[in-house]
Amino acid sequence: MEENIFKSGFVTVAGKPNVGKSTLINALMGQKVVIVSEKPQTTRNRINCVLTEDNYQIVFVDTPGIHKPLRKIGEYMYNIAVHALEGVDLILFVTDATEGIRKSDLRVAEVINASNIPTILVVNKIDKLRDRSYIQNMINQIEDVCNNIVESIPVSAVTGENLSELKLAIIGHLPYGPQYYPEDIIIDKPSRFIISEIIREKVFNLTREEIPHSTGVVVEELKERENGVLYVRAEIYVERESQKPIIIGKNGNMIKKIGELARKDIEELFETKVYLDLYVKVREKWRDNENILNKVMGYNEEAIRKVNKKATR
Ligand SMILES: Nc1nc2c(ncn2[C@@H]2O[C@H](COP(=O)(O)OP(=O)(O)OP(=O)(O)O)[C@@H](O)[C@H]2O)c(=O)[nH]1
Ligand SMILES: [Mg+2]
Structure with a gap:
């Protein structure tokens, strides 16, 4: 009976490096859960962050920024990010409003389009924009590539502008379902x-x-x-x-x-x-050394391919 009123789902937060994916997750969670920095490629793993309220549970999946890999570590990061788009209920595709839409965003757009998963386009960092009239143009450019955009919302993860609208939109697109995690779990990592x-x-x-x-x-x-x-x-x-x-x-x-x-x-x-x-x-060249990557990052083929929902059962 409860399942009829409780909404739940996995929401992967994806985009190129440094657009504010982790900052956005912390802001939506209402507390700092994942690390952020002003440098690109801060997030290196897939990290499930769990927000539980009376009538919903959102599992935000933080991911490394999608970009062309140079080293073994980059390859892992890329694969982790791309596989995190599989088997989830919703994707938040985050872009940086101050940069406009670049080739790197369009490459991410293609990957997200191929996933066929309902996607909310989040145009982030609007607090830094002097002229907001460009936002619609950015949205149009992404919508031209992604057929799976169900809504587009400009936000600021730092000032909180439009975040309550975004949260409502996320819940609106979630299916009715079970509580995947106990309510005291905030992050699914040791x-x-x-x-x-x-x-x-x-x-x-x-x-x-x-x-x-x-x-x-x-x-x-x-x-x-x-x-x-x-x-x-x-x-x-x-x-x-x-x-x-x-x-x-x-x-x-x-x-x-x-x-x-x-x-x-x-x-x-x-x-x-x-x-x-x-x-x-x-540790010389550790970023190209599979054994060390496994030790430092827990990276291995199985971990990368594990689809989100299955990982929790
Ligand atoms: N002004 C402003 N800065 C933001 C906003 N969101 C994030 N930032 C800044 O953008 C930088 C990158 O933020 P992160 O959250 O680490 O970005 P990310 O997309 O997770 O980056 P990777 O993990 O490297 O892919 C940080 O300096 C944040 O403070 C925003 O809405 N407004
Ligand atoms: Mg990050």
Whole structure:
């Protein structure tokens, strides 16, 4: 009987890198769940974020930005993003209003069109637009390529403009269905992953040029000590010896800063005192090494191909 009034579904948030997919998910969730940065290719995995209310449950699927892959890691990211379009109930196709529609958006549009899944076009970052009269033109360009656009909504994930309209539209397009996750689940990932992402976010925000993208974070140890402190030992991988001193910084200042900011976030999230032990390791060309990618990112063929709904059953 309940199933008749409860709506639920998987909603993949897709688009090219840096358009604000993760920021949008956090805004719709009403809390920070996934990491964001001003640099492209921040999100590297598929991450299910679960919003449960009395009469609906939305599972937002965050994805890496779709772009031409250069390395093995890029290939994985691309495959993860594209496979995340399969078997879901709805897609949010996010574009950046300040950039207009570029070739890179049109390439994503083709992939989304091929999915045949109902799609809401989200034109994001409208808070940065001086002239909003171009928005309709952007919508038209995407609709020319995507036959599966059911609605187009300009929003700002930062100011919150039009987000309640977007949420209503999402719920409107969801089917009646079961509650896939218990209501206390917000993110469908293990603690080790969540912690490594928090650390990686600090590296992304504090470093520049090729450093953020050359970095991977692995939580090697996670245990609660008798005094109630959560002990975390994590390794930050870089690709070259010359990158190590950059992460460590002058007198260890950089790694101290990364550690302090990450620890604060982890303490808030886990509501406990945290002892964070960080090490920097050189792993040459780790972004092209399947074994390390599997360890750092949990990447393997099976994980990539797992279709969203099946993954939760
Ligand atoms: N002004 C403005 N900035 C935004 C908005 N949404 C996102 N941003 C900014 O855009 C940048 C990228 O945001 P992310 O959420 O990391 O973008 P993403 O699409 O998830 O990027 P990838 O994970 O790299 O594909 C960040 O600096 C955000 O603060 C918005 O509505 N307005
Ligand atoms: Mg992201």
